Amino acid sequence: MSQTASLLQVEGLRIKRGGALVLDIPCFSIFPDEKVAVIGPNGAGKTSLMLGIAGLIRPEAGTIKFRGEPVKGGDTIDFRRRIAMVFQEPLLFDTTVLNNVAEGLCIRKVARQEIRQRAMESLEMFGIADLAERSAHKLSGGEAQRVSLARAFAVKPELILMDEPFSSLDLPTRITLAEDLGRILHASGTAAVIATHDRIEAFRIVERLVVLDKGSIVQQGTPQQVIAEPVNSFVAAFRRTGYSGM
Amino acid sequence: MELIVEGILTALKLIVSLDSEVVAITLLSLKISCSATLISLLIGIPAGSLLALAEFPGRRLIISLVNTGMGLPPVVVGLFVTIFLWRNGPLGFLEILYTPLAMIAAQAVIATPIVTGITNAAIQSLPANLKLQVLALGATRCQMVWILVREARLPLLAAVMAGFGGVISEVGASIMVGGNIKGQTRVLTTATVMETGKGNFDVAIALSILLLLLAFGVNYALTVIQQRERPR
Numbered sequence: 001m002s003q004t005a006s007l008l009q010v011e012g013l014r015i016k017r018g019g020a021l022v023l024d025i026p027c028f029s030i031f032p033d034e035k036v037a038v039i040g041p042n043g044a045g046k047t048s049l050m051l052g053i054a055g056l057i058r059p060e061a062g063t064i065k066f067r068g069e070p071v072k073g074g075d076t077i078d079f080r081r082r083i084a085m086v087f088q089e090p091l092l093f094d095t096t097v098l099n100n101v102a103e104g105l106c107i108r109k110v111a112r113q114e115i116r117q118r119a120m121e122s123l124e125m126f127g128i129a130d131l132a133e134r135s136a137h138k139l140s141g142g143e144a145q146r147v148s149l150a151r152a153f154a155v156k157p158e159l160i161l162m163d164e165p166f167s168s169l170d171l172p173t174r175i176t177l178a179e180d181l182g183r184i185l186h187a188s189g190t191a192a193v194i195a196t197h198d199r200i201e202a203f204r205i206v207e208r209l210v211v212l213d214k215g216s217i218v219q220q221g222t223p224q225q226v227i228a229e230p231v232n233s234f235v236a237a238f239r240r241t242g243y244s245g246m
Numbered sequence: 247m248e249l250i251v252e253g254i255l256t257a258l259k260l261i262v263s264l265d266s267e268v269v270a271i272t273l274l275s276l277k278i279s280c281s282a283t284l285i286s287l288l289i290g291i292p293a294g295s296l297l298a299l300a301e302f303p304g305r306r307l308i309i310s311l312v313n314t315g316m317g318l319p320p321v322v323v324g325l326f327v328t329i330f331l332w333r334n335g336p337l338g339f340l341e342i343l344y345t346p347l348a349m350i351a352a353q354a355v356i357a358t359p360i361v362t363g364i365t366n367a368a369i370q371s372l373p374a375n376l377k378l379q380v381l382a383l384g385a386t387r388c389q390m391v392w393i394l395v396r397e398a399r400l401p402l403l404a405a406v407m408a409g410f411g412g413v414i415s416e417v418g419a420s421i422m423v424g425g426n427i428k429g430q431t432r433v434l435t436t437a438t439v440m441e442t443g444k445g446n447f448d449v450a451i452a453l454s455i456l457l458l459l460l461a462f463g464v465n466y467a468l469t470v471i472q473q474r475e476r477p478r
Contacts, residue, residue, distance in 0.1 A: 093393070
């Protein structure tokens with residue numbers, strides 16, 4: 001993996017929130033087509049890492065390189081238009097499902113006829129094309145999160161960041177959605193980082209696990225490696241809950 | 247009771263007969279208050295958005311001042327606008343005192359804090375991560391503000407209603423900066439005060455009814471739009 005040029009490289013990333021240092025990452029890379037899960041207990045710094053990578057919060061220090069080019073701190077718009085992010089809540093707009101999925105394309109001023117086509121393709125990918133004209137307020141939790149994912153995929157991102165996207169869903173919905181997302185990610189070849197403290201999301205989708213604790217990376221490797229040698233009680237709990245998908 | 251009935255009958259007579267003076271007064275009221283509301287929207291929506299989305303020193307103090315300004319007494323506004331527009335005042339060179347322009351200015355001063363305050367509250371009430379989600383979709387800062395304002399459009403219609411309601415019904419500032427000049431600056435509220443002072447209660451009631459109908463008509467139209475947009 002290290003012989004491949006990284007898609008995204010983070011160096012010396014330090015993030016403070018509310019005056020306290022919440023993230024201190026000396027080095028972290030994501031490779032093209034790689035799927036990475038960032039796991040850790042609440043307050044480990046997962047969300048800060050995602051927001052920091054996405055250029056949505058200003059770091060105290062550090063550099064981010066995307067395809068070898070540094071992302072300038074004050075002007076992240078070009079970078080932000082090459083990636084996408086999905087949050088814990090679906091955060092849908094007060095309009096139809098189709099308009100929600102089209103929003104990122106509208107922002108990029110994509111031609112009108114192409115917007116509809118791409119938005120519908122993305123909805124079909126997540127199996128919700130029949131919901132296109134429905135109000136986003138009339139969706140179930142699982143449907144809403146599918147729309148949120150379809151919206152992110154519609155812009156054809158080179159990297160997709162997901163911050164605990166399924167944490168508010170029930171178990172059967174979570175399993176189905178994680179399976180669909182894993183299939184779509186592998187078919188599209190999109191690199192992904194998924195922050196989670198859920199083993200279903202972590203093991204069904206990714207090739208590498210990164211364990212965060214108190215703002216630092218304390219362990220990383222394949223899911224098998226990490227589970228075999230848990231570095232802390234959180235990882236051990238992953239093992240104890242019994243993972244049979246490896 | 248007889249007085250009220252007489253007033254209602256006079257109002258109906260004035261409306262049906264399309265009394266030229268009453269029509270002119272009503273149209274001027276509408277023109278002045280709509281212009282002032284429009285100005286307050288042009289200032290208040292960007293200002294309220296800025297207060298809701300930006301972090302800068304003194305932000306809380308400014309929000310407190312805006313919230314205080316939402317209850318600004320019209321006579322105080324009238325007093326200061328008069329001083330500013332007085333021939334020796336800082337804006338005396340404009341020579342607009344006792345004209346509809348002065349009344350628009352005074353009413354805009356009354357409505358702007360109302361629109362700013364409601365806009366600020368409306369945008370702050372959106373989900374905390376929505377701003378980040380919009381930016382994550384690749385929006386510029388301007389696109390982000392536009393999308394958030396669009397998302398807050400229902401409470402913003404309430405801001406329009408509150409702003410318009412605040413100015414169409416005020417009398418203190420209008421009478422001070424407009425002077426209630428017949429055919430020039432006489433509006434429904436100032437005419438009502440004058441007719442009441444003269445003891446012409448039937449005409450005063452008629453003008454009051456017209457004022458209520460005007461306020462109701464505009465608010466009804468805005469309410470229809472707001473309720474059509476309401477998520478079900």
